[in-house]
Amino acid sequence: MTTNLDHIDAETMSAFVDGDLDPQAAATVDAHLAACGVCRGRMESMRTLLAAVARLPRSVAPPAGLWGDVRHAVDTDVRARRRERRWNVVGLAAAALITFGLLRGASRGETTAPVPPTAVDSNYTAAIAALTGTVQARRASLPGTAARTMDRSLAVIDTAIDEARRALVLDPDNQDLVGILSANYQRKVELLQRAADLSSD
Amino acid sequence: MTARPELVQNDGEGEQARARLAAAGDADAFARLYREHAGRVYALCLRMTGSPGRSTELVQDVFVRVWRRLSSWRADAALSTWIHRITLNLVISNARDEQRRRTREVSMNDTSPDTGAASGESGDTALSVAPPTVEDSIDLERAIAQLPAGARTVFVLHDIEGYSHEEIARLTGTVAGTCRAQLHRARRLLMENLTR
Numbered sequence: 093m094t095t096n097l098d099h100i101d102a103e104t105m106s107a108f109v110d111g112d113l114d115p116q117a118a119a120t121v122d123a124h125l126a127a128c129g130v131c132r133g134r135m136e137s138m139r140t141l142l143a144a145v146a147r148l149p150r151s152v153a154p155p156a157g158l159w160g161d162v163r164h165a166v167d168t169d170v171r172a173r174r175r176e177r178r179w180n181v182v183g184l185a186a187a188a189l190i191t192f193g194l195l196r197g198a199s200r201g202e203t204t205a206p207v208p209p210t211a212v213d214s215n216y217t218a219a220i221a222a223l224t225g226t227v228q229a230r231r232a233s234l235p236g237t238a239a240r241t242m243d244r245s246l247a248v249i250d251t252a253i254d255e256a257r258r259a260l261v262l263d264p265d266n267q268d269l270v271g272i273l274s275a276n277y278q279r280k281v282e283l284l285q286r287a288a289d290l291s292s293d
Numbered sequence: 294m295t296a297r298p299e300l301v302q303n304d305g306e307g308e309q310a311r312a313r314l315a316a317a318g319d320a321d322a323f324a325r326l327y328r329e330h331a332g333r334v335y336a337l338c339l340r341m342t343g344s345p346g347r348s349t350e351l352v353q354d355v356f357v358r359v360w361r362r363l364s365s366w367r368a369d370a371a372l373s374t375w376i377h378r379i380t381l382n383l384v385i386s387n388a389r390d391e392q393r394r395r396t397r398e399v400s401m402n403d404t405s406p407d408t409g410a411a412s413g414e415s416g417d418t419a420l421s422v423a424p425p426t427v428e429d430s431i432d433l434e435r436a437i438a439q440l441p442a443g444a445r446t447v448f449v450l451h452d453i454e455g456y457s458h459e460e461i462a463r464l465t466g467t468v469a470g471t472c473r474a475q476l477h478r479a480r481r482l483l484m485e486n487l488t489r
Contacts, residue, residue, distance in 0.1 A: 106477040137484055145452050148430055151332030152339055158349055159327055165353040166360045
């Protein structure tokens with residue numbers, strides 16, 4: 093604090109008004125104010141300013157048309173986020189197609205007989221069943237053409253899963269095939285989760 | 294955070310119900326939420342930026358975020374407090390972006406000395422005259438808008454919104470001592486401006 097023989101500096105005065113000075117410093121300022129008309133005037137000016145600030149309204153009416161702009165901004169944001177989710181669905185389907193193509197080249201033979209369960213299946217069966225139930229129940233809520241897009245994507249992924257499972261029957265120790273099957277199951281889970289999210293918007 | 298009085302009536306359960314409706318996509322509920330809170334949001338944006346144009350953009354950004362995150366509001370704080378915090382974060386982020394763009398703006402670390410204060414001469418001469426008439430809040434709002442950005446931020450947050458220096462320092466990424474210096478500067482500049 094600076095309180096020279098003449099006047100209190102503005103910073104000290106500001107701190108005094110806020111009650112931020114220690115008791116000794118505050119007492120010094122008090123004593124000075126009792127003797128100095130100039131500083132009393134300054135103090136009064138600052139208190140008047142702060143009193144006026146305290147009377148400022150906490151709320152200021154925004155421009156009349158702003159609600160329309162807000163509504164438009166929200167609508168735009170909602171549409172943009174839905175488009176982003178749809179592209180993610182398409183991306184998942186594209187990844188499944190690539191995997192399907194790789195599996196076509198990797199399989200050692202085809203069979204139309206039912207494929208026995210693999211160890212990988214059990215990791216995903218319950219989750220896929222639950223999500224499928226949810227999506228089917230909410231299917232009518234899916235926006236636009238999302239349901240058909242989802243069906244096509246699921247068909248691609250299911251084909252890739254089936255191919256991987258058949259390949260594993262012929263080569264059960266092939267860890268690459270295990271990885272491919274797991275990846276496609278995961279894509280299916282993610283696709284169904286996205287569809288569930290979309291249908292709950 | 295330092296307690297400050299709620300300035301928007303909080304009817305507790307009614308507010309929660311309306312917020313749930315709005316979060317579920319009820320447009321009317323969201324419109325009502327906007328009507329209840331837009332004034333406070335706009336006031337904070339306007340005083341922190343000093344720009345009506347930038348403020349309307351920020352209000353839109355605030356309510357888009359409110360829309361996105363409303364389902365995460367847990368009612369452990371009043372909805373007005375939650376929206377206020379979203380507004381504050383956006384405004385401060387905007388201020389930092391503005392600071393980076395306008396390099397000639399006074400930085401938050403600018404603690405220009407209060408020259409002449411001790412002697413009562415020069416810049417503090419205005420303080421020695423009769424108290425200014427500040428009954429016209431429009432003049433005061435205008436004067437606040439003309440403050441340098443760093444001083445305005447601290448002044449609005451401390452003297453209008455009621456935050457402590459420590460809270461302001463955390464919000465703005467500076468230190469309490471700098472905030473105090475900026476506040477004193479703001480008050481001095483306002484006094485000078487209003488007595489011209």
